[in-house]
Amino acid sequence: MPYAADDFAHEIQDNDIIVMASDGVFDNLFDRDLEACVKPEMKGSHFADLQAAADCIANKSEKLGNTRNYKSPFYMHAVEMGVRYPPQGKADDITVICA
Numbered sequence: 001m002p003y004a005a006d007d008f009a010h011e012i013q014d015n016d017i018i019v020m021a022s023d024g025v026f027d028n029l030f031d032r033d034l035e036a037c038v039k040p041e042m043k044g045s046h047f048a049d050l051q052a053a054a055d056c057i058a059n060k061s062e063k064l065g066n067t068r069n070y071k072s073p074f075y076m077h078a079v080e081m082g083v084r085y086p087p088q089g090k091a092d093d094i095t096v097i098c099a
Helices: 031-041 050-065 073-080
Strands: 019-021 096-098
Touching: 019 050, 031 050, 050 096
Parallel strands: none
Antiparallel strands: 019 096
16 A cells, blocks of 8 residues: 555765666666766766657667566575576566656
8 A cells, every 4th residue: 555655765975876766677677777877968067958868778778578487686685595596587567768
């Protein structure tokens, strides 16, 4: 239920980069993957193309989410928790917003 959701507040500063995404992104992409999508869309300290960064993240998440033998963040966490899980991405819904 919505009332059971976690609620966090974060202070942001000028030129911070915000990527909000669903678990379909974070289960399949490492920070370095996000950075690889965001950096090419930067012009100095500002985004040149927000939509291109979000599209890159979404497309990469979908591709890796359907990839076998990929040691995804979801897989790595399962292994840390002692769960036997085959190395693969995790197909899931994908939503991403860059700001």
